[in-house]
Amino acid sequence: MSAVDRIVGVVTGHTRIAIAAMLVLTVIMGAGAGAVEQQSSLDQFQSDTAEADASAYIGENFASGPDNVTRVQVIVRGENVLSNESLIETLAYQQRLRDDPQVNATLVNESAGQTPATFGVANLIARSAIxxxxxxxxxxxxxxxxxxxxxxxxxxxxxxxxxxxxxxxxxxxxxxxxxxxxxxxxxxxxxxxxxxxxxxxxxxxxxxxxxxxxxxxLGQERLTQPIEQSDIEATIRSPTLERQIGAIQSLSEAELQTLVRTVLSGEAGQASEQALGFMPAGEYYEPGSTAANATMLLVTQRTDGPVAAGGTAGEEITDAQLAMQDLGDDSDLEFVVFGSGIITNEINQSMSDSMALVGPLALLFVVVALAVGYRDLLDIILGIVGIVAVLVWTFGFMGWTNIDFNQIFIAVPVLLIGLSIDYAIHIFMRHREERFEMGNGNLRKAMRVGLGGVGIALALVTATTVIGFLSNLVSPVPPIRDFGVVSSFGIVAAFLVFGVLTPALKIEIDEFLEARGIDRTKRAIGTGGGRLSQLLKIGSLGAKRSAPVVIAIALLLSAGGVYGATQVDTSFSQEDFLAEDPPGWTENLPEPFAPGEYNAKANLEYVNERFQRQDAQASILLRGEVASDGTLDVVRRSQSEIASKDITQRLSNGQASIQTPLTVLNETRAASRSDAFNRTFDAADTDNDGIPEENLTAVYDALFEANPQEAGAVLAREDGDYTAARLVVDLKGTASGAEATEQLRSVATNTETEQFTAIATGQTILFEIVQDQLLDTVLESLLITLVSVFAFLMIVYRVTDGSATLGFVTLVPVALSVSWILGTMYLAGIPFNVLTGMITSLTVGLGVAYSIHISERYNQELERHDSAWAALERSVTGTGGALLGSAATTVGGFGTLSIALLPSLQQFGIITGLTIIYAFLASVLVLPSLLVVWTRLVGPSEKLDVPADADSSDGDVGTAASSE
Structure with missing residues (x-):
């Protein structure tokens, strides 16, 4: 007796012990489910790279003041946002933000020269009026x-x-x-x-x-005390919003237009350049124009720590930004809040809404499919119980191992539902086959024979699928590694639950019912003749008539798929994780299934097209002796090179939006903030070219005295020594990650000297690195999966059946289906992203199951039949029927992801559903021809000479099955 037979004998012979043991394990594993936390930050996808380290260094050592901050862009839209009424309403909106306790609690402290909590064109015009x-x-x-x-x-x-x-x-x-x-x-x-x-x-x-x-x-009704110079300076430097509103109200229409024209001309010094930064860029606004349909307002909030690239906002920040949106609802103007809190809220909401839509629909589809296939309520209930147990094990494992639930993990429940039901269908259908042939009195024996017969195939399926998913451990992207680990555990859990708990429960319940006169004998899918059986025979008929032709057609299709695979794009961006507007039919769904509203993606596209995004920045970090003589000359050359790049954002007046130590020095000097600073600057500028050449430590010290806020944004110092500087580049919203990364890396290379290193970093560059890593994941995981599964199957079949080549033949259809799915991705325009990037290993992991079941069944039927043709026909109609049922439920389960709100999930659901279809078709159409060629070259070729109709028919097969 083999090890498999002994294990199956224990399960089917001691069902109550098996049930008790599995229930105890389920309770233990499920106890960890409550510890699972949700994570939606995009910085979790970043790996340990030099660019990521540089970004972290910037977050820890550079600042725009003593607080860590996040900036919210509020887009103000209206017929003319530069009119008197609109400017006053914009200032009044800012006052409402400050008056709201929830918002005000997060705003930065404006004392000591801090960045204003709220600031925009309306403020600059009001200050100019004052x-x-x-x-x-x-x-x-x-x-x-x-x-x-x-x-x-x-x-x-x-x-x-x-x-x-x-x-x-x-x-x-x-x-x-x-x-x-x-x-x-x-x-x-x-x-x-x-x-x-x-x-x-x-x-x-x-x-x-x-x-x-x-x-x-001074904003007073009348003077009650002598005028103090400090009051005058304070009013000029940081007037209250009430004072600013009064200044705008006091202007006539002609005076306002003259002032707007001056402030937004681009020729009125630093304030004018700053004002243009709040206006739409390019064709959307002409500098000096007194009319515009949109402008931008910046709101600065304090955060508990540095905000990482692609990071998420905390609950307090998120709630405050949602309140900002609500505070603009009753205005004649439209205030569109765009910030990390809004994005965090929509990502989290889309995850919850997607689960609320997809989860129940996936289960409903499985129930309907099983109702059609099983035609038995009890078997349906057992299947659902098994699925719930698998999900409990999986989420419990995530809790015990501290793995967070993120965007890509929405696919895990659907994946496990599909795989679990696959296991259930194969076990139940095989049990039905055996019991139908053995007769009503062999319930427990039929389960032992059926489970033993399909058990090897299920074990191989589990092992190869786990290999496929664990190949993602080579990925440098942490969530993809976690996905591989969790999915692998869930697959093992499905194998145990449906290999032990579900069969034991079925035996106990069926025996209980049959003892009371209820017949539990059912026919398996595809074994009762009819059109389904004839359709399933197509592959065996093609193999019998011309196996080489079938194989040639499959290879020709694969060649086209391979070409398409080389053309598939790779994508990783914030847009991949922002939900589309839900379809109209979801509006009629009851709670908790009805999704919320989603505007961040459309707003993001609007901002990208017209404004400078606050998070669309990149930096070139200089580390080393940045106060050495000649450093600012190097900065000047790099600054000019950056300005010449087409990825650099430009203001409405065409000036490149760049901030460096040199630009801050020049702006501070032009503003004449400090005579001492100017003297230090001039003394260090030995050739009078406007660039200090020597004694830079003293120059930097004077800069921090005169303009500490801006100095801290571009210079870092430790214990009095200047250890780093950075060049900050505002990127065009439409610039691609590849362009920005290539061009800024080129600048960094030209910037580096013996005194300091230079590296380009920033959210756009970090996302581009993740995108490149996704492609590496696709290629490496595919290679590892194919090699590992080939080796595993060849070893297993060599040990169990004496033929390693059967393992090779079994995997060939899966390799073909990989090329088919990649070609389909190219034709459908679906890129590799954090989910579809796993499709190659997933195709092998899931697809090999279909081939293994056919090969294993064929190998078993060869021993029962004198004719290979009869064995092949029995395999594709028996196991093929179960495969069809499992494919239908799995495709339907993954197909429900197409209604998910996240675009990447929709693409993953579509492409995975097609993967299952291709794997099924390859197993029932192509694999029979490959098995015929294998039988002719390696196997018992003499059985190919025996006609199928000359073999002992169903009665003999039943005897053979009964004798096992």
Whole structure:
């Protein structure tokens, strides 16, 4: 008795012990399911690369202030977002954000020169208006002071004449009350006997005259205390939103248009360049135009730690961004919030909604398919119980091993449902075959013979499928490795559950029912004659008439598939994980099946086309002696090279959007923020070319003193030494990852010197690396799977049947189906992504099951029949019927993924369903011809000379089966 027979004997002979043991294991494994956590961050797909290390270094050592931050882009859309009403509404929306406790709790602290929590074109225009107000006040104040001096020094000039002359030449129109105050101030000045009295007289004649203007400028109804210079500076530097709204309201339509034209001309210095960064790029906005249908508002939020490329937002950030979206709903303008929290929410929601749609539908399809195939309620229930047990084992394993549930794991339940039901169909159908031939009194014996007969095939299927999935361990992408491990465990769990628990339960329940007079004998699929049997015989008929022709046709199709395989693209981007708008029919679904609304993908496309995305940045990280002489000359050359690249984002005025230590130095110097800084800068610029050449440590120190926020974004220091710098490049939203990676790596190579290294990194580059790794995964896992499965099957068949070549023949149809599926991907325009990238190993892992069942059954039937043709016919109609049932349920299960909300899942479901179809067709159409050739060359070729109709028919077969 073989080991398989002994194990099967234990299961079928001690069913209650087997049931108890499996239930205990199910409870133990299921206890870990509660620990499974959901993970949707795209940074989990990144492997340990130099670029990933550089990105992490940047996150830890560079900052735009003391807080780690994430920036939210709010796209403001309307008929004209630059009109007076729209600018005021945009500022009012910002005020609503600050007034909302949930949003305000996440906003950055604006003190100490921090980046404003909310900022956009409306703020820049309002600040320009406020500056103009102050300039008018200041000009008038100076004119009044000069007029007072003239009136005191020249006795021929009266105070009234001096006031009238000043009033005629100042931008502010003063009234009689102002004139009276001025005349009183002149009188006080003439009578002053001390310096203090003179200063008070001048104060009265200037700021006293302009007290109403100063009150309005400071946002007060009236002045209650003397004007402080610090209050004036604070109002100019960081005016309140209420003050900004007042500044816009005070402008006439003509004044506003003039101001908008000036601010957005691209010729008004740094503020103008900053303003254009908030406007649509390219053809969507003409610099200086006073009308636009969209602009951008930036909201800056604090985070607990550095935000990784493609990382997800925490719950607090996500909730705040959702609240931002709600706060814009009641406005005449449209406020579209686009940030990591919104994306995180939609990815998580799409995962939940996809599971809610796909899971029940997959189970429903399986139930319907089994109802058609089984025509037996109890067998259907046993199959579902087995599926639930497999899922409990699998999710429990994930919990015990701390493997998170991510986007690609949505496919795991569907995969295991399909494979589990495959096992159930093969065991149940084989049991039905054996019992139908043995008679009603052989229930337990029929299960022992059927399970023993199909057990070897199931063990081989399990082993080869596990090999296929474990080949993903070579992938450098962590979630793909986890997927391979979890899927492999789930397959083993399915083998144990349907090889032990389900047969034992079936025996116990059937015996209980038959003891009460209920007949449990059923006929297997495809064994009762009719059209199905005739269809299943096509492969055996083709093999009998012309096996070489069948094989030649299959090879010709495969050649076309191989060509298509070389043309399949690879894809890894944020768009792959953003849901499409759900189809209309889902709107009528009841809770909890009805999906939510999804706008992030459409918004992402809109932003990519018109604006600079905040996460579409790349960096060239310089590490080493970045304060050495001549470093900034190297930076200047690299800066020019980056500006010449077509992947670099440009503002509406055509200027490249780049930030480097040199640009920050020049901007700080142009703003004249510090005389000390300017002196240090000029001293280090030995050849007067605008680039400091030496003593860069002192230059950098002065920069941090004058402009710490921007300096910290491009320079890193440890213990006073400058250890790193970076060149930040804003990328076009339409630039491909391959282009950006190639061009920036070229710049990095040209930037590197003996003093420091240079490496290009950023989300786009990291995603491109993952994309390249996906292609490596496809090729490596396919090679490993094919070699491993070939070797395994050849060894097994050599040991069990004395013919290693049967293992080779068994896998050939699977290799052919791999080429077919890759060719189909090319024709359908489906790229390799994190899910479809596993299709080659999955095709081998799943497809080999169909071939093994046919080969194993054929090998068994050869021993029962004198004719190879009869053995082949019996194999394709008996096992082929079970294969058809399992293929139908598996294809249907995976087909349900086509209604998932994630595009990558839809593609995976379609392509995997086709994989099953191709594997089934290859096993029932091509494999019979290969088995005939194998029999002629290696096997008992004499049996090919015996006609099928000369063999002992069904009765003899039944006797042979009974005798095992």
């Amino acid at each position: 500056q103009q107000e102050f300039q008018a006040i200041n000009e008038t104040q100076n004119a009044l002071r000069a007029a007072m001096t003239t009136a005191v020094r020249d006795p021929n000039v009266t105070a009234a004449a001096a006031f009238a002359n000043a009033n005629a030449n100042t931008p502010i129109e003063l009234d009689r009350t102002d004139g009276a105050t001025f005349e009183q101030a002149v009188a006080d000045l003439r009578n002053a006997t001390s310096g203090a009295e003179q200063r008070e007289a001048y104060r009265l004649g200037t700021s006293g005259v302009l007290r109403d203007e100063f009150a309005q400028f």
